[in-house]
Amino acid sequence: GAGVSQTPSNKVTEKGKYVELRCDPISGHTALYWYRQSLGQGPEFLIYFQGTGAADDSGLPNDRFFAVRPEGSVSTLKIQRTERGDSAVYLCASSLGTTQFFGPGTRLTVL
Amino acid sequence: SQQGEEDPQALSIQEGENATMNCSYKTSINNLQWYRQNSGRGLVHLILIRSNEREKHSGRLRVTLDTSKKSSSLLITASRAADTASYFCATDAPGNQFYFGTGTSLTVIP
Numbered sequence: 001g002a003g004v005s006q007t008p009s010n011k012v013t014e015k016g017k018y019v020e021l022r023c024d025p026i027s028g029h030t031a032l033y034w035y036r037q038s039l040g041q042g043p044e045f046l047i048y049f050q051g052t053g054a055a056d057d058s059g060l061p062n063d064r065f066f067a068v069r070p071e072g073s074v075s076t077l078k079i080q081r082t083e084r085g086d087s088a089v090y091l092c093a094s095s096l097g098t099t100q101f102f103g104p105g106t107r108l109t110v111l
Numbered sequence: 112s113q114q115g116e117e118d119p120q121a122l123s124i125q126e127g128e129n130a131t132m133n134c135s136y137k138t139s140i141n142n143l144q145w146y147r148q149n150s151g152r153g154l155v156h157l158i159l160i161r162s163n164e165r166e167k168h169s170g171r172l173r174v175t176l177d178t179s180k181k182s183s184s185l186l187i188t189a190s191r192a193a194d195t196a197s198y199f200c201a202t203d204a205p206g207n208q209f210y211f212g213t214g215t216s217l218t219v220i221p
Contacts, residue, residue, distance in 0.1 A: 004153075033209065042115070042199050042211035043154070089152065098142055100201075100209065102154040 002026070004103035006092050012109045013082055021077040021106045025094030032075050033100060034067055035091040043091055049075060082110045115200045115212030123218040130187040132215040134200030135180075141203050143176055145185050148197045148214070157185075157198075192221045 005024045013019050025032050031050055035043035045059040049069045057067070064082075069075040079086055087110045093100035115136045124130050134143070142161050146154040160167045160176045160183065167174045173186040187194055197214045204210060 035209075035211075040213075042213050043209075044211070045209055091153070093154075098159060098203065099144070099156050101156065102146075104153040 004092055004094050004101055006090075006103040006106050008106060009104065010107045010109075012111065014111050015082060015084060017082050017110075019079050019082055019108065021079075021090050021108070023075045023077070023092030023094075023103060025073060025075070025092070026096075026101055027073075029094035029096050029101070030072070031095045031100075032069060033093040033095075034075070034077050035093070037089045037091055037105070039088075046077070079108075082108075084110050086110050115202055115210055117198070117200060117212040117215040119215060120213070121216045121218075123220065124190055126190060126192055126219050126221050128190055130190050130194070130217055130219070132185050132198055132217070134183045134185070134212050136183075136200070136202045136210070136212075137181065138202075138204060140178075143174075143183050144201045144203075145172075145174060145183075146199045146201060146211075148199065154199065187217075190217075190219045192219050195219045 007022045033048050034046040037043045047057040047067050048055050052072045064080045067077045089105040089107050091105045093102045115134050118133045144159045145157045148154045158169045158172050158174050160174050171188045176183045195218050197216050199211045199214045201209050201211045
């Protein structure tokens with residue numbers, strides 16, 4: 001089927017607002033990852049789900065960031081009280097084994 | 112913090128030449144993978160090498176791994192303009208976290 005999809009592709013918001021970023025993984029992939037990538041940098045690990053549970057959320061920068069995957073498929077990354085420093089491309093990846101398959105990312109701009 | 116670092120940060124070569132980029136990492140790993148990224152968006156998996164392997168080939172790609180030096184290299188032979196992209200190494204640490212390096216920006220001049 002289709003690859004990993006992410007919506008929206010671009011999101012512009014104002015400082016202090018709340019945003020939700022969505023990831024639709026490849027069907028059947030049990031593992032789902034979120035990364036953040038700033039310009040000129042490599043992807044930075046945020047959180048990893050195995051099924052519905054967050055197996056590792058040690059990469060979340062602070063408590064303004066939260067992610068859910070209630071049914072073990074679609075995941076939503078939620079950012080509260082956005083700050084200009086949150087501007088980046090947010091990447092989602094899913095996997096069944098070792099290789100991760102990435103979505104196109106959501107470019108978040110906080111004004 | 113990111114575990115890997117690629118070297119060089121940027122590389123510019125003529126079409127047909129070989130491109131070599133290196134990756135160093137800090138802790139023990141299960142696997143090391145190389146990814147390509149075009150235009151700062153989604154990454155594409157290129158090749159995986161396991162910690163007990165020393166060299167692996169896939170088409171025009173050749174990857175080496177030296178666990179004693181905690182380093183890997185990616186060689187792209189007979190480069191093409193379409194190979195222009197950023198290349199990242201990624202290591203998987205215990206717990207299934209993935210750590211990406213800072214990337215090498217490759218430009219292949221037609």
